Amino acid sequence: MHLETLAHGHSLFHRLDPRGKLAVALAFSLVVATGHSPWAAGVGLGLCLVGCLAGRLPLREVAKRLVAVNAFTALLWLVLPWQLGLGGGWLGLSLKHHPQGLMLAGMITLKANAIVLGLMVLLATSSVNQIFHALAHWRVSPRLLQVFFFFYRYLHVLHREWHRMHLAARARGFQPRTSLHTYRTYAYLTGGLLVRSYDRAQRVYQAMLCRGFRGTYWLLDHFHWQRRDGFFLIWGGLMVALLLILELAA
């Protein structure tokens, strides 16, 4: 399982300090998500597209992720422009076209794409570990961070365990079908995974105790704030301010 395909690269965005990128990403997402102006969202999307090209992100992977997002927004386009009314028509129900819904679906699509693309440019260009460290430097609650980190660390291990169990089932001729046997087998696999992860959690905790753990999860510095990070922070701030002006002008 490899989830950090965009984190490899040498573009400007890959080299920037994740602390600065995190701050800009947060401000950008907040402004875009809460805004009402299609202009602001559109310009936001445009900025992210430029960033995407400047960061030389693999476009195929970016497109794949955007397709996943837009599978959801497509549902909105199907549902939002219609209003269900009572009386008349088929079965006493009538469908009315609702142009405002169309606007709304468009707005949500624009915002969702801008934010997801923005996060790909700004956050996915760092590894999850770097983001984790950056969050710690921004003094996010250590407990929350530990949960986040343990989740990510053991996601890989559990995924491997799931894969192994699945292989073991297949090696004995298991083929998923629409049958009670299949449902039962998946229930066993899921149950097995739960039990195993509980045991694993216990062993990890024991291993931590063996090395003197008393509640502090240590982090070591390895970020170096450079001049380009300062520039980027100012530039990012200006772009977010531009979006805000567009928003207020509307």
Added chain:
Amino acid sequence: MSLIKMTGIHFAYPGRPPVFAGLDFSLEDGQRVGILGPNGAGKSTLFLLAMGLLQADAGAVELFGQTMRRESDFAPLRTRLGYCFQDPDDQLFCPTVLEDVAFGPLNQGLERSQALERAHAALEALGMAGFAQRVTYQLSGGEKRLATLATVLALRPQALLLDEPTTGLDPQTQERLEAVLRESELPWAVISHDHAFLRRNCDLVLELNQGRLIPRDNR
């Protein structure tokens, strides 16, 4: 002085037949003990009891001459024993290898710079100097194993408890691991199914079977 001394240990997992009913075990300073035994005989359980990670139903555990009764007795002494778990994935829980290796020394109250120095030295000793910034879950099986040994050696323990340290290693990696162990000049207790490995590296080999430790001819 005995580093570890366990006498008359009784222990059972809930709802299971007893694992130990009156087991004695000790590890003396300078001694290298190997432990063999069938699966499920309780080899890992023995180590967990010695570290105070499981509580014996009856019997006494002494570490470094002190009687251990409760968690607060065990906690300060644990890092003086370097316990290497069977599955490296249990032991490597920090983002980077360096952070994982420095985790123990930082818990011991060392300054950041001293802890880092120790971590780097431990990695260097295992020929893993280039791995400091690597992400733990992306290491290979052999690299993970060596990294766990580094996390334990960085504690500067007085003895090692190793649970199947050579399982799944290729001959070269196993050779490197053995060389580091021998160079450390530490006493240890090691669980393994590999008779040849135990013969090479231990002066006493015990077999754990049906809750008893019986000395094996070490030839």
